[in-house]
Amino acid sequence: MSTARYLIGDVFDRLAGLPDDSVDLVLTSPPFLALRSYLPDDHPDKGKEIGQEPTPAEFLDTLLALTAVWGRVLASHGSIAVELGDSYSGINGGAGGTDPKNVGKGEGVNARRKGDGWPLDKSLCIIPELYAACLSYGRNVLTGEESPAGQWRVRNMVRWVRPNPPVSALGDKYRPATSVIVIATRSRDRWFDLDAVRGESPQNPDKVYKFSATNSGAQNPQTGWTSPGSRKANPGGAPPLDWWEVSPEAYKGSHYATWPRKLLTRPIESMCPSEVCRTCGEPRRRLVESCRVLSDGSTATTDFMGGSRDGGVNQKNAVIKNWHHTERNTLGWTDCGHDDYRPGVVLDPFAGSGTTLAVATGLGRDAIGIDIDERNADLAAERVGMFLDVES
Ligand SMILES: C[S@@+](CC[C@H](N)C(=O)[O-])C[C@H]1O[C@@H](n2cnc3c(N)ncnc32)[C@H](O)[C@@H]1O
Numbered sequence: 001m002s003t004a005r006y007l008i009g010d011v012f013d014r015l016a017g018l019p020d021d022s023v024d025l026v027l028t029s030p031p032f033l034a035l036r037s038y039l040p041d042d043h044p045d046k047g048k049e050i051g052q053e054p055t056p057a058e059f060l061d062t063l064l065a066l067t068a069v070w071g072r073v074l075a076s077h078g079s080i081a082v083e084l085g086d087s088y089s090g091i092n093g094g095a096g097g098t099d100p101k102n103v104g105k106g107e108g109v110n111a112r113r114k115g116d117g118w119p120l121d122k123s124l125c126i127i128p129e130l131y132a133a134c135l136s137y138g139r140n141v142l143t144g145e146e147s148p149a150g151q152w153r154v155r156n157m158v159r160w161v162r163p164n165p166p167v168s169a170l171g172d173k174y175r176p177a178t179s180v181i182v183i184a185t186r187s188r189d190r191w192f193d194l195d196a197v198r199g200e201s202p203q204n205p206d207k208v209y210k211f212s213a214t215n216s217g218a219q220n221p222q223t224g225w226t227s228p229g230s231r232k233a234n235p236g237g238a239p240p241l242d243w244w245e246v247s248p249e250a251y252k253g254s255h256y257a258t259w260p261r262k263l264l265t266r267p268i269e270s271m272c273p274s275e276v277c278r279t280c281g282e283p284r285r286r287l288v289e290s291c292r293v294l295s296d297g298s299t300a301t302t303d304f305m306g307g308s309r310d311g312g313v314n315q316k317n318a319v320i321k322n323w324h325h326t327e328r329n330t331l332g333w334t335d336c337g338h339d340d341y342r343p344g345v346v347l348d349p350f351a352g353s354g355t356t357l358a359v360a361t362g363l364g365r366d367a368i369g370i371d372i373d374e375r376n377a378d379l380a381a382e383r384v385g386m387f388l389d390v391e392s
Helices: 013-016 056-073 127-138 262-271 312-322 353-363 375-382
Strands: 003-010 023-028 072-082 153-160 178-187 209-212 243-245 273-276 285-295 299-303 325-333 341-343 345-348 367-373 387-391
Touching: 003 353, 013 056, 013 367, 023 209, 023 262, 056 072, 056 127, 072 127, 072 299, 127 178, 127 243, 127 341, 127 353, 153 353, 178 262, 209 387, 262 353, 285 367, 312 325, 345 353, 353 367, 375 387
Parallel strands: 003 367, 003 387, 023 072, 023 345, 153 243, 209 325, 345 367
Antiparallel strands: 072 178, 153 178, 273 341, 285 299, 285 325
């Protein structure tokens, strides 16, 4: 059964208590720069709130210091997925920022968005792209200083597209509707299960990838691999594109910036393994056979397509000519042999109302949330239920 912990306190303090290599996915939305303050003015930790840095360069320093700690707690096969919206420079530059939920709510922090270290007023600060560049190049690209997080591999910059953002003061610009999920890893060979998240092909519906998953939990006689019996069969389909259209979800609790749950299913299923060996740390990886189904219903494996089997060029050409669609069959899951697995762990270091924890536990993963605002733990408890362990 999945478990979730909610750690109340400053993100750096609470991360310091987490062991090395204990997390498989960091999935989070930090406060955006100079857009909103979450804590009441008299809160003892008010000065530690992130997003209140005086300049974009200092905000990047904070994000990179955090990324360095995420790198310590993250298993070598792990990934980070960090959602960032942008901010406009200048007092009246943008009326908030690019996250539509923040539009017009920048009051009280706008005064800081100008002067040395800021772009010209009315200009975007380009924070998501700058953060991704800092990870790729291993330095704060605004100051030139080496990053404490070192170099990362930026694997995607996914645009989260809100189809119907609220209308607000626009002036001479288009209506902001997107933010960016920066996805990065240190390893060349991270855990990534594309087959868990394939969907219908929008380009060519006739030639979709179809699955016939064999997830019975039984041993495959050919390979000896077993598949975890609890796993669902995959619906199959084409690989997702790097922009995701997801509507914000109504939330009645008292938190301003909740994520829609639908946004989180895909990153968790594709980037957080279900099972990780407690002994050697290896996550179980899906073993897939891909084969082409021909118009007459017969099949040819991709090995055959590569010409490695008998049959030669003529047969290969016949396969290409008669190809109807591609099937991908899950043969099983890798097994390191230690037979002692733990669920994958998702960490949200800015957990807010606990959306990540609720979705992760619903998908059979363990979850850890951190938030500086103790009031949010109650919201998370409502969403996650009795399995949430709150630690002050
Ligand atoms: C954008 S919200 C996250 C919302 C969350 N994704 C959800 O669905 O509810 C950012 C959160 O960061 C928290 N926060 C700000 N500074 C922090 C700090 N220094 N340490 C821990 N949490 C902090 C805020 O209290 C806020 O809940």
